[in-house]
Amino acid sequence: MTNSLHPTRSGRSPVRRPALTLTATLALTLALGAACLTPTATATTPEATAATTAGASDSLVRSLNSRTPQWRSGASEDRTGGISGEQNLRQVFFVGNNWDGTADVIESGGAYGKLGRINMIPDKEERLREIYLNPVKLAYFLGIRSGPGEGHDQFVDDMYTTPDGTAVVASRPSFADVVSIDVRTGRINWRFPVSGYRSDHMAVSPDGKRVAVSASISNKVHVLDIATGEEAGAFSTGDKPHENVYTNGGRHLWNMSIGEVNTDLDAPWLDFTKGDRRITIADAKTLEVVKVIDMRERLDAFGREDLSDAIRPVAFTPDESKLYFQVSFFNGLVEYDVHRDRVTRVRELPKNPDTSDDRTTYVNDSRHHGMAMNPAGDKLCVAGTMDDYATVVDRATLTEGPLVTASKPYWATVSGDGEDCVISESGTDQVTAISFATGKKVATVPVGDHPQRVRLGHVPANWTPPAVS
Numbered sequence: 001m002t003n004s005l006h007p008t009r010s011g012r013s014p015v016r017r018p019a020l021t022l023t024a025t026l027a028l029t030l031a032l033g034a035a036c037l038t039p040t041a042t043a044t045t046p047e048a049t050a051a052t053t054a055g056a057s058d059s060l061v062r063s064l065n066s067r068t069p070q071w072r073s074g075a076s077e078d079r080t081g082g083i084s085g086e087q088n089l090r091q092v093f094f095v096g097n098n099w100d101g102t103a104d105v106i107e108s109g110g111a112y113g114k115l116g117r118i119n120m121i122p123d124k125e126e127r128l129r130e131i132y133l134n135p136v137k138l139a140y141f142l143g144i145r146s147g148p149g150e151g152h153d154q155f156v157d158d159m160y161t162t163p164d165g166t167a168v169v170a171s172r173p174s175f176a177d178v179v180s181i182d183v184r185t186g187r188i189n190w191r192f193p194v195s196g197y198r199s200d201h202m203a204v205s206p207d208g209k210r211v212a213v214s215a216s217i218s219n220k221v222h223v224l225d226i227a228t229g230e231e232a233g234a235f236s237t238g239d240k241p242h243e244n245v246y247t248n249g250g251r252h253l254w255n256m257s258i259g260e261v262n263t264d265l266d267a268p269w270l271d272f273t274k275g276d277r278r279i280t281i282a283d284a285k286t287l288e289v290v291k292v293i294d295m296r297e298r299l300d301a302f303g304r305e306d307l308s309d310a311i312r313p314v315a316f317t318p319d320e321s322k323l324y325f326q327v328s329f330f331n332g333l334v335e336y337d338v339h340r341d342r343v344t345r346v347r348e349l350p351k352n353p354d355t356s357d358d359r360t361t362y363v364n365d366s367r368h369h370g371m372a373m374n375p376a377g378d379k380l381c382v383a384g385t386m387d388d389y390a391t392v393v394d395r396a397t398l399t400e401g402p403l404v405t406a407s408k409p410y411w412a413t414v415s416g417d418g419e420d421c422v423i424s425e426s427g428t429d430q431v432t433a434i435s436f437a438t439g440k441k442v443a444t445v446p447v448g449d450h451p452q453r454v455r456l457g458h459v460p461a462n463w464t465p466p467a468v469s
Helices: 022-037 058-066 124-132 135-146 268-274 295-301
Strands: 089-097 102-107 114-119 159-161 167-172 177-182 188-193 199-204 210-215 220-225 231-236 241-247 252-257 279-283 289-293 311-316 322-327 332-337 342-348 371-373 379-384 389-394 409-414 420-425 430-435 441-446 451-460
Touching (some): 177 199, 220 241, 252 311, 322 371, 420 441
Antiparallel strands (some): 089 102, 089 451, 199 210, 252 279, 311 322, 332 342, 371 379, 379 389
C-alpha cells in the first residue's frame, strides 16, 4: 500500500476522533454506566421476559446448531429488503446520511443513479424542543454528539422498507427512537421511543413483518411490528448492543454487543473497562434468550488473546455454518464455525502506512467496519474504515484482491443483482460499487453528509420523492 490510499477529505470535519481528557472520559463512562444500571423505559407496551443466561443446555445447543437454515445475503435481510412477492414495486437502495438526517434513494445496481431524497427528521423541531426541556435527555443528546457522532448529531442509522414499499422505517440515534415515514408524503406514520437514550442497528425479519432495533444505552433489543410500530417484546443483551441478524429462516435473532467504544481507555490492559461483550441469540418468536456466546473464550482458545471480543459487522455463509466478523481495533476478520462453536481462522488485512497505531484515533474503536458476502458465498467484501480502502477477499484462502481507495468506508452490502459490493464512503459523501468478480470499482454516486448504512428496499414502481424542506 502507498500513502495515496488516504484520500483528501477537503471541506470535511476531521475524521479522527479527538482525544478526550481523562476527566471527561471518566465522566462520560460513569454517566453511560449509570444509564445502563437504571435505564429509562419509554416503551408503552409490555416486554417479553428474556432471561440472559451464560449458555443454553446441551440439548438446546445441539438443536440450534443442527438446523440447516435458509440463507439471505449479508445480514440475512439485505437481499430482499423485507419484501415478499409484492407487485408493482421497484427495488432500490436507501442510503442513510447520518449527519444530514436524510436518506438518498438510488438504483440498486447498474449505474446506481439517484432517484430522490427523503427527509428522515421532519419532526426535528419538536424532538429538539423535547430534548432541550429535559436535562437528562439533553446530556445524552450532547454526549452522542461529542462521542459516536464525532461532533455531529446522529439522525439516521439504519433503515428498512415495509413489505408494500409504502414506508421506510429508520432508527435515529440522537432522538433515541424508531420512526416509520411515508415514502410518498414524507410524513411520520408512527414513532417508537426506545428504552434508554440511543437507538442503533436494526434487522428486519425474513417475512418483512418485524423489525428489531438495538437500544444501545439500556442494553436491550426491541422487536416491533413494522406496520404499526407496536412492540412485540424485547430481550436483554451485553453492553452496547450493536448489529442484529435474523437466522434459521427467521427462527432466531442474533445480537452482537460491542461494549463501551466512546472513551480513550483503549490500551489492551484497559480492556476490562469496555464492559460485557457477547453474542446473544434469542428465539425470534418468544424473544427468550436461547444461547449466549462469549467470543473471548473462543478467541483465547485459538491463541488470539490480543484481539478484542467486541464484534462489529458480520456476514454468514449461505448455509449459515460459518460466521465472519470484524472486531474493534483490528484490520482484519475472524472466521467462526457455528456448528463446532469455535474460531477457525483469523486473517489480518493490509495496513495503510498513514494510519496511526494510536487506538484512540480510531472512530468509535473501529479499525475496519463493514462486511458483506456475495450470493455464491465465495467472496467477502471488507470496508477498511481507518485504512481508507475496501477490498474483495477470497473466502477459501482469505486472500485480499485489489485495494480500492475509499474515504472512511463505513458499511458494505450487496447490490440487488448480487454482482457488486456497495460501500458507503463517509469521508467524501459518496457510495461506491465494487465488482465481486474483478475486485475493481465500477460506479460511484454522490450522496448526503456522512453516509453510513446502505440497505436494499422497495418503493412503488411509479414513486416520486416527497419535497424535502
